[in-house]
Amino acid sequence: MAELxxxxxxxxxxxNLVLIGRAFLLTAxxxxxxxxxxxxxxxxxxxxxxxxxxxxxxxxxxxxxxxxLFRRIPFLVMLMVVFFVFQYSRFDVSLFGVAMTALALSxxxxxxxxxxxxxRSVHPNQWDAxxxxxxxxxxxxxxxxxxxxxxxxxxxxxTQSVGLVKSTSIVSQIGLMELTxxxxxxxxxxxxxxxxxxxxxxxxxxxxxxxxxxxxxxxxKLASPHHR
Amino acid sequence: MxxxxxxxxxxxxxxxxxxxxxxxxxxxxxxxVIGSTVGLLCASVLEYGPKPARALVRAxxxxxxxxxxxVQIFFLYFALPDFGVVLGSYQAVxxxxxxxEGAYMTQIQRAGFRSIRRVEVDAxxxxxxxxxxxxxxxxxxxxxxxxxxPLSNQYIILTMTSSIAAIFGVEELxxxxxxxxxxTFRSLEVFSVSALYYVVLTLLASGALxxxxxxxxxxKGGVY
Numbered sequence: 001m002a003e004l005x006x007x008x009x010x011x012x013x014x015x016n017l018v019l020i021g022r023a024f025l026l027t028a029x030x031x032x033x034x035x036x037x038x039x040x041x042x043x044x045x046x047x048x049x050x051x052x053x054x055x056x057x058x059x060x061x062x063x064x065x066x067x068x069l070f071r072r073i074p075f076l077v078m079l080m081v082v083f084f085v086f087q088y089s090r091f092d093v094s095l096f097g098v099a100m101t102a103l104a105l106s107x108x109x110x111x112x113x114x115x116x117x118x119x120r121s122v123h124p125n126q127w128d129a130x131x132x133x134x135x136x137x138x139x140x141x142x143x144x145x146x147x148x149x150x151x152x153x154x155x156x157x158x159t160q161s162v163g164l165v166k167s168t169s170i171v172s173q174i175g176l177m178e179l180t181x182x183x184x185x186x187x188x189x190x191x192x193x194x195x196x197x198x199x200x201x202x203x204x205x206x207x208x209x210x211x212x213x214x215x216x217x218x219x220x221k222l223a224s225p226h227h228r
Numbered sequence: 229m230x231x232x233x234x235x236x237x238x239x240x241x242x243x244x245x246x247x248x249x250x251x252x253x254x255x256x257x258x259x260x261v262i263g264s265t266v267g268l269l270c271a272s273v274l275e276y277g278p279k280p281a282r283a284l285v286r287a288x289x290x291x292x293x294x295x296x297x298x299v300q301i302f303f304l305y306f307a308l309p310d311f312g313v314v315l316g317s318y319q320a321v322x323x324x325x326x327x328x329e330g331a332y333m334t335q336i337q338r339a340g341f342r343s344i345r346r347v348e349v350d351a352x353x354x355x356x357x358x359x360x361x362x363x364x365x366x367x368x369x370x371x372x373x374x375x376x377x378p379l380s381n382q383y384i385i386l387t388m389t390s391s392i393a394a395i396f397g398v399e400e401l402x403x404x405x406x407x408x409x410x411x412t413f414r415s416l417e418v419f420s421v422s423a424l425y426y427v428v429l430t431l432l433a434s435g436a437l438x439x440x441x442x443x444x445x446x447x448k449g450g451v452y
Contacts, residue, residue, distance in 0.1 A: 001311075003310075004310075068427075069427055072384075072388070072426060072427045072430040073388070073426050073427060074388040074390075074392075074402065074426055075388075075391075076391045076392060076394065076395070076402055077391060077402060077405070077419055077422050077423045080415070080419040081419045081420055081423055084415045084416040084419060087415075088231035088416060089231075090230070162293075162294070165296075166295070166296035167296070168296075169296035169297075169298040169299050170296075170298055170392070170395075172298075173395065179299075180296070180298060180299055180302070183299070183302070184302075187306065192307070192310055193302070193303070193306035193309075193310065194303070194307035194310050194311075197299055197302050197303040197306065197307055198303065198307070200299060201291075201295045201299055201300070201303065204294065204295045204296055204299060205291065205295055208293075208294035209290070209294045212293065212294060
């Protein structure tokens, strides 16, 4: 422990701090971008799976297959598959793009499940009533269902985005300079593992904790008794 | 795309990968058993323990839930030797996964505790049950039913999480996938086959857990 403290001034030098700071920003940016993309795709999937909106069954089955498939593939394997698909394709995609695609692919499957559960939490009578008022599926979703479903959708989606932030650590496997990879690099430059990984654990905590707090707060606030 | 897929070269390794899948299931099972024990202990502490112990458990759960498992295992594997604790790769992964799972289990099992009615606990007290007997004969059997769906979900998630072990050189399904990749250089084929293995594996596990829940606890659905 005393050795770690003695090492601290050297570890928290200017260049290391810049390295860690950039890695922190990259992690945050990656998580944000992948989460936004995953949310859009997840939403589309949840809509595609809804029998009130999509009447064409094969389309629904395709969306269901996507969700069932992609949420059963571990992120590490998903990352490698996406990495090699991009490598063998003609597209020249940066590591950031690879990481973002893999994260969004696996996150969208989980988010689709969350959003679908949220939509199902609204009583089917509401769909019937909207239909009786000659609303189309999407209009009913927008004006009737979603306003009632947000409270059920948002808190678990935030928890899922915490999971996504944590998944970004696995991206270090393809060599993107995010927090985990930065810690590995610093460790290989001779700083002891305790201080390298300890520091980034704190930084990950700083990213995840506010999100989790927000999720908990919204959950107690939004899940009010008037719901249903 | 100018790349041609050659799945034929992966075929000889299919049984080798299946062996890895078995190790994955084992690893997940060990982590699950240890993790749920830790979770049960911590949840009991949170509900019945003294204040300092509760604060300790809360800090543990808070820390684990907000940091990535991979970095936790990195810490266990690379940093603990500086403090005189040397762990093998399998041990480090298993301990990391179990501690991680323990935190999630604490939350889940605590929700299970909460589902118990005050009246029943009072009844047990009236009947002269000790605290331990109340836990053993009232709480555990009661919450087993409530907890089955989230616990089986956790097991499925654990089988997927265990792929992280490959990074530390444990030869479970992902680890063996890396090995086959290194031998055949058919990366895309090998990893997509591995992905398929995981899908089949978790589907089988889901099916088994569904059947177990249906016939042992009379629970319909709710599995991953």
